[in-house]
Amino acid sequence: MTVRTAELLTAIICALCSIGLMLKANELNIGWIDGRGPGSGAWPFWLSAGMLFASLLTMFRWFIGATPESRSTELFITRDRLMIVSISAGSILFLLVATHLVGIYVALVLFLLFYLRFVGRHTWLLTTILMIGIPVFVFCLFEWALKIPLPKSFTEPMFYPIYDLMYS
Amino acid sequence: MESILTLLSAGILEALEPLNFGMILLGCTIGLLVGAMPGLGSVNGVAILLPITFLVPPTAAIIFLAAIYYGAMYGGAISSITLGIPGASTAVATVFDGRPLAQAGKADKALTAAAIASFIGGTISIVLFTLFAPPLAAFALKFGPPEEFALMVLAFATFIGLGGDDIPKTIFSILIGLVLATVGLDIISGQPRLIFGDISGFLHGVNFLVLAIGIYGIGEMLWTLETTKGEVTVHKVKMSIKAMIDNFRDVKSYIGTTTLGSTIGYFVGTLPAAGATPASLMSYGLAKTFSKDPESFGKGNISGVAAPEAANNAASTGSMLPMITLGIPGSPTTAILLGGMIIWGLRPGPLLFTEHPDFVWGLIGSLYIANFVAVVINIAFIPIFVRVLTLPFTILAPTIYILCIVGGYAPTQTMHDVWLMFLFGVVGYLLRKLNYPVAPAVLAIVLGPLAERSLRQSLLASQGDMFTFVERPISGVCIFLALVLVSYPLIKNFRARRSAKAASQS
Numbered sequence: 229m230t231v232r233t234a235e236l237l238t239a240i241i242c243a244l245c246s247i248g249l250m251l252k253a254n255e256l257n258i259g260w261i262d263g264r265g266p267g268s269g270a271w272p273f274w275l276s277a278g279m280l281f282a283s284l285l286t287m288f289r290w291f292i293g294a295t296p297e298s299r300s301t302e303l304f305i306t307r308d309r310l311m312i313v314s315i316s317a318g319s320i321l322f323l324l325v326a327t328h329l330v331g332i333y334v335a336l337v338l339f340l341l342f343y344l345r346f347v348g349r350h351t352w353l354l355t356t357i358l359m360i361g362i363p364v365f366v367f368c369l370f371e372w373a374l375k376i377p378l379p380k381s382f383t384e385p386m387f388y389p390i391y392d393l394m395y396s
Numbered sequence: 397m398e399s400i401l402t403l404l405s406a407g408i409l410e411a412l413e414p415l416n417f418g419m420i421l422l423g424c425t426i427g428l429l430v431g432a433m434p435g436l437g438s439v440n441g442v443a444i445l446l447p448i449t450f451l452v453p454p455t456a457a458i459i460f461l462a463a464i465y466y467g468a469m470y471g472g473a474i475s476s477i478t479l480g481i482p483g484a485s486t487a488v489a490t491v492f493d494g495r496p497l498a499q500a501g502k503a504d505k506a507l508t509a510a511a512i513a514s515f516i517g518g519t520i521s522i523v524l525f526t527l528f529a530p531p532l533a534a535f536a537l538k539f540g541p542p543e544e545f546a547l548m549v550l551a552f553a554t555f556i557g558l559g560g561d562d563i564p565k566t567i568f569s570i571l572i573g574l575v576l577a578t579v580g581l582d583i584i585s586g587q588p589r590l591i592f593g594d595i596s597g598f599l600h601g602v603n604f605l606v607l608a609i610g611i612y613g614i615g616e617m618l619w620t621l622e623t624t625k626g627e628v629t630v631h632k633v634k635m636s637i638k639a640m641i642d643n644f645r646d647v648k649s650y651i652g653t654t655t656l657g658s659t660i661g662y663f664v665g666t667l668p669a670a671g672a673t674p675a676s677l678m679s680y681g682l683a684k685t686f687s688k689d690p691e692s693f694g695k696g697n698i699s700g701v702a703a704p705e706a707a708n709n710a711a712s713t714g715s716m717l718p719m720i721t722l723g724i725p726g727s728p729t730t731a732i733l734l735g736g737m738i739i740w741g742l743r744p745g746p747l748l749f750t751e752h753p754d755f756v757w758g759l760i761g762s763l764y765i766a767n768f769v770a771v772v773i774n775i776a777f778i779p780i781f782v783r784v785l786t787l788p789f790t791i792l793a794p795t796i797y798i799l800c801i802v803g804g805y806a807p808t809q810t811m812h813d814v815w816l817m818f819l820f821g822v823v824g825y826l827l828r829k830l831n832y833p834v835a836p837a838v839l840a841i842v843l844g845p846l847a848e849r850s851l852r853q854s855l856l857a858s859q860g861d862m863f864t865f866v867e868r869p870i871s872g873v874c875i876f877l878a879l880v881l882v883s884y885p886l887i888k889n890f891r892a893r894r895s896a897k898a899a900s901q902s
Contacts, residue, residue, distance in 0.1 A: 265856030348790025
């Protein structure tokens with residue numbers, strides 16, 4: 229896919245999203261309510277209408293070739309760059325899914341193991357130190373200092389002895 | 397005048413009492429750390445630590461929280477520069493030039509400039525706060541909803557006029573930010589709005605941090621990985637005493653823009669509707685406009701770091717003015733401070749000055765001390781923060797992802813927001829590849845609820861007459877300036893074409 233195609237495609241998707249938002253806002257009152265002012269859908273409706281207008285303008289500018297992107301026939305993303313980006317995005321996706329399944333701390337350990345050892349090719353020593361150190365740091369900062377409990381899924385009972393220490 | 401000096405010196409002495417001074421030291425250090433963390437800003441730090449301040453008297457408590465606020469304003473610049481992620485929305489503008497400077501190996505220069513500019517901004521604004529509190533409060537009181545809305549229109553117009561990006565794409569970015577801000581319960585009617593797919597997570601709205609961390613955390617990292625192919629790991633950072641002294645000498649080059657930015661930041665900060673974020677963006681825009689070399693902005697101009705940093709510190713002081721004098725918070729952080737004051741049994745408002753002068757002047761005195769303490773701690777720790785960049789990318793990137801995810805979870809504590817943040821990160825990265833500016837969307841989602849409320853209140857008061865924004869003098873001036881800003885690139889474009897035509901004909 230060239231940058232030129234991506235530009236048009238994105239503008240079309242943006243325009244469709246705008247129409248979708250307009251329809252969604254239209255479920256509420258987008259007109260004037262006597263004594264209460266504009267309905268709750270009015271502001272998002274007209275904003276979405278503006279988004280649609282801006283997207284149409286981008287499409288128009290694509291046709292007349294006004295933007296540098298609309299004239300560029302380079303590849304939108306090369307294969308090797310796509311690989312790098314998808315490894316990163318994929319590993320975050322994995323981290324989020326794993327958080328739901330096994331809780332954030334186990335997920336963090338697995339995520340770090342993958343990223344440090346298999347992507348970064350760091351030594352086992354460094355990998356192990358960070359694999360344990362970062363989750364411990366996150367725990368101390370968020371759970372202990374800032375009192376924000378992070379999702380732990382079924383690993384929650386393993387933290388009971390630490391809670392006893394923290395809150396006793 | 398004399399009475400102000402007497403009260404002020406009493407306040408400063410109060411702030412120097414061992415307990416209060418200890419609170420300033422602790423607050424500034426925590427503030428710096430919280431501010432430096434992507435996703436956690438002054439508002440999170442203040443909200444989370446408010447309950448523990450009940451251990452100390454109200455004066456010490458507010459001094460502690462104000463010191464966090466102050467420290468976080470300094471700290472926000474640290475992550476904006478070293479990581480390219482704003483530590484809080486107030487440091488968004490610092491990324492524009494802070495990031496290129498760090499990439500060029502001048503992170504130490506940018507950090508020193510940010511610290512010094514913050515100090516200048518802090519000092520100027522505290523002096524203004526002390527001297528001009530009563531007349532300014534009276535002026536800000538005149539601002540009704542139409543003026544608030546007009547001011548926000550002006551803030552968005554600066555993006556179109558001075559942003560230098562593709563105009564339809566900039567408009568799209570602003571509007572999508574504003575639309576995202578409307579998700580959730582309608583502030584006026586209480587109706588649920590734009591609840592996509594009936595997912596209950598949308599009921600509490602889209603937190604601006606979710607968009608900001610998504611775009612500037614995950615999106616930025618993906619962008620960096622792609623452009624560097626993950627190969628460039630270290631931005632070369634040279635740190636030495638000599639370089640430090642040289643960095644201090646740079647002050648000359650940005651003293652003018654910082655003074656201007658501080659003054660603007662202070663005034664914008666006092667307005668309840670605006671605050672540190674638009675103030676820093678306005679200050680950035682003005683620094684660019686008045687610069688002899690506007691082309692270098694966004695590519696690593698030191699004034700582009702100094703101007704927003706001076707303004708956001710000045711605005712944080714400014715936002716305390718309506719809180720103390722009128723009982724109206726000037727920012728989300730001061731709203732929490734205000735809530736604290738009510739719990740401590742103090743009634744915010746003009747009477748505070750007469751009923752609890754020790755509290756008010758203790759707070760004002762502590763601002764002078766906190767400003768000094770924050771700059772010292774900040775500069776002392778620069779070498780440590782700069783060292784963050786010497787980490788290999790395969791260590792830095794996962795660490796940042798983790799901070800983003802945990803930071804995105806912290807404000808609302810739902811996984812829904814973390815998923816949304818990830819989505820925004822990927823979409824933001826793709827849009828950025830096509831030259832869609834992302835900063836306006838982040839600004840818009842922050843200002844969105846305020847903009848909508850002031851628009852609807854104005855229209856309700858005027859019975860739907862849109863001319864209310866033009867007829868009132870203050871808002872009329874704002875709208876006029878906004879129109880000038882919006883038409884500026886069109887006129888410039890037209891003239892450029894005409895001169896190109898003339899050149900081709902001759």
